[in-house]
Amino acid sequence: MDFPIGSILLASADADRLRTWYERAFxxxxxxxxFLRFGGVGVLIDGRDDVAARTAEPARVILNLHVKDARAVAERLDELEVTWVAELEYREEAGAWFATLADPDGNLLQLIELTPDYLRLRRERLGHGHSGLLGAAAVATRLPAQDLERARRFYTEKLGLEVAEERPGGLRFECGDGSFAVFQSTGASAGEFTQMAWSVGDLDAVVAELRGRGVEFEEIDVPGFQTVDGIIEVEGNYPSKGRAERAAWLRDSEGNLLGIGQSVP
Known part of the structure; x- marks a missing residue:
């Protein structure tokens, strides 16, 4: 039989006050x-005259709130001067951020942000870390080239990369802890979306250096998405990376669209 939890009820001697706090806090x-909707679960705050003004055992039931950016949520809650039971911290053994706070009735809530480390540790814990599964496999990009020698000149002369290995019909380049290959192909890339991207620490310096090598960067001007001198700031990012991202795009000699990004903390 299936018994899904459809909602949670928080009883309070002053339901209006408690509901208002939750609305402001989150x-x-x-x-x-x-109902206050936390994802797919509704929380109903209901007034009752058979409960105390504050919960007697706050740790007995804790609301776990899974958030995308625990630091941003904690900063927002700090502005409301919430009571922290446990300050925000990163727990390496869990691969996640945790913080615990109390609402005005003394009920405890825990903020949880799961990171890529959590997923890695979970795979290892469940025994899914062996090489037979894609979760443990290395990722490598393949880019088509109609003229492999022309592509070689672009990547070595324009981007300053060195060929790590080559074979008939293919060139492999290494960058940081990853690699990508350019292969001879009779097909041409449409170049309508980003096919590969690099993450750098100083986008302005990289763009300036590549421009000095003759690389041309794409200028984009569409509603809500406009580059300034070839660079755009994109709102939003993966929580483990930062709050936003600056990016620039270029095309290689074969028409492949390549991106360069810098995370904004």
Whole structure:
């Protein structure tokens, strides 16, 4: 039989006060039935006259809130001067960020941000870390080239990369802890989307150096997405990377669209 948890009820001697706190703390608004929606689970704050003003055993039931950016949420809550039971910390053994706070009735809530380390540790814990599964496999990009020698000149002369290995019909380059290959192909890339990207620490310096080598960067001008001197700041990023990203795009000699990005903390 299936018994999904559809909602959670928080009883309070002052439901209006507690509901208002949750709405402010987490930027929520109760729906027509009075539920605050945390993802797919609704929390109903209901007034009762058979409960105390504060919970007697706050650690007995804890609401775990899984968030994308625990640091950003904690900063928001700091502005509301919430009571922290445990300050935000990163736990290496779990691969996740944790923080615990109390609501006005003393109920405990825990913020949890799972990182890529959590997924890696989980795979290892479940025994999925062996080489037979894709989760443990290395990723490598393949880019088509109609003229392999022309592509070799572009990547070596324009981008300053060295060929790590070659074979008939293919060139392999190494960058940082990854690699990519350019292969001889009769087909041509449409170049309508980013096919490969690098992450760098100083985008401005990289763009300036490559321009000095004769590389041309794409200028994009569409609603809500416009480059300035070849660089754009994109709102949003993966939580483990930062809050935003600066990016620039270029095309190689074969028409492949390549990106260069820098995370914004």
């Amino acid at each position: 930027d929520l608004k109760a729906d027509g039935d009075g």
